[in-house]
């Protein structure tokens with residue numbers, strides 16, 4: 311009797327757990343479409359795989375942010391590429407121009423940290439099957455009067471599309487461009503470039519057409535002599551990129567000889583869905599949108615139900631005498647919200663920024679290191695700890711969007727248990743050890759603290775230190791002068807119907823923060839052309855010096871529109887710093903865009919909030935505590 315009552319009680323206690331598992335399963339019918347798993351390229355670490363069939367031009371994932379990093383060499387008085395300071399992000403970052411929306415205008419020298427598709431997929435020149443678009447820019451409705459301005463990146467919505475039909479299970483590859491591999495030959499070896507594949511194909515064709523070899527190949531397929539022969543070819547001491555493009559083993563070589571290198575490589579770059587389910591990590595559980603938290607900008611939201619703590623229950627009921635019965639249950643951590651490989655920055659001082667001053671006595675420019683003038687925006691996207699110089703910057707898909715909530719967070723970070731992107735032994739090494747590591751070696755998992763419904767905002771607790779700093783920032787926030795009248799360039803760009811002000815009407819040409827640009831080709835300038843025509847829409851931008859005139863155009867049966875006479879600033883050949891003024895007539899509004907002047911975008915707003923997210927004390931390694 312007692313036994314039965316206890317079982318009944320235990321079952322009642324379990325009911326909510328079992329129910330939540332059942333509903334989790336129901337919702338999980340909406341299954342993962344994108345995985346992080348071991349790359350099929352030998353020694354390439356992690357790779358990204360599609361969990362569903364994709365058609366040409368399908369969108370993959372939900373769009374990446376881009377975080378500008380400005381004048382890093384200047385602020386560190388050295389060169390990252392010469393390894394004057396340890397900057398692992400160089401291996402993963404993009405030139406600002408690739409981020410789009412004129413990020414290269416942000417500063418003298420800008421690069422872009424693009425977590426997600428900007429950092430996780432590998433490159434395969436032959437099998438490249440995805441490409442990223444460029445970012446758009448806006449501040450999710452946060453204005454210059456808001457304490458949140460400049461504390462998050464405005465660059466977002468960098469979407470990834472399929473370049474061809476892609477089968478479920480295939481690894482996704484982007485094109486880093488040949489320069490990336492050529493400059494890394496010393497440690498990456500001879501990675502094949504696009505032009506090496508036709509050479510390798512030709513070699514295989516000849517191989518196949520040679521009767522003796524053909525019969526050897528097809529009769530002895532896996533036989534020892536053939537294995538040794540292929541080994542000899544692959545390991546031939548005269549190395550070349552074309553040799554590297556050849557199949558690495560005999561099975562693949564036979565397949566390539568029969569079906570072509572492309573098909574054989576495609577086959578080798580595919581993992582089964584069962585394997586991805588078992589050993590991969592789902593990348594598309596979260597997607598970004600405007601945050602529900604005031605001043606926070608954008609946030610990450612659950613794209614599907616994510617279960618909380620998973621409980622594997624073993625009911626062991628036994629009795630000793632009359633009263634002893636026991637329920638044992640094994641609790642597993644919450645469901646995975648997202649994996650996040652980390653980029654280590656052993657010296658956080660690298661993110662400090664210093665003013666560029668001019669010595670009044672000598673007239674020479676110098677870097678004022680008496681005190682930092684600010685910190686890179688990237689700091690807000692990295693994790694740290696008060697007693698360490700180490701920063702860790704995640705590059706998972708959409709994880710950069712996860713905001714802070716200390717009262718009721720639904721997610722937390724843990725050190726990943728997956729050796730694929732987390733080498734736990736490195737938590738015992740001192741910070742200096744990381745100075746010589748040039749790839750991502752540690753990683754977090756973001757895991758659910760409770761069941762998370764589809765559409766719920768994902769939050770973690772950034773720590774009390776962060777929260778105190780944020781509250782203090784909000785209390786002391788003084789909005790920049792003129793913020794109420796300030797119209798940001800993206801709003802000016804969106805409004806194509808209002809007439810633009812001429813120089814006579816507005817001597818500031820909109821504001822001290824904004825520059826105007828006009829599409830007009832350099833060839834037209836060299837030809838001395840002074841009338842704008844539609845072909846110029848495909849041309850490059852030139853800075854507008856002044857808008858001289860505005861005229862309304864009436865064309866029969868068409869809506870009225872304005873055209874403008876402009877002065878453009880064009881570089882003088884062989885005089886890099888100097889510009890000439892060049893006049894162009896009849897420019898339509900669609901050819902004119904507004905962008906922030908250098909060092910005037912939102913992230914440069916004076917006093918913009920900067921603070922890293924904090925790694926909880928209990929998980930921060932003792933060996934990394936190098937600051938008192």
Ligand SMILES: C[S@@+](CC[C@H](N)C(=O)[O-])C[C@H]1O[C@@H](n2cnc3c(N)ncnc32)[C@H](O)[C@@H]1O
Pocket residue numbers: 375458461462463601603604605606607608609690691692710711712713714715780919921
């Ligand atoms: C890792 S980013 C999170 C994504 C960011 N919201 C965005 O739009 O890109 C961290 C920054 O988000 C903002 N943020 C996060 N949680 C916040 C909160 N609870 N209140 C205000 N701002 C928050 C702060 O600017 C913080 O430095």
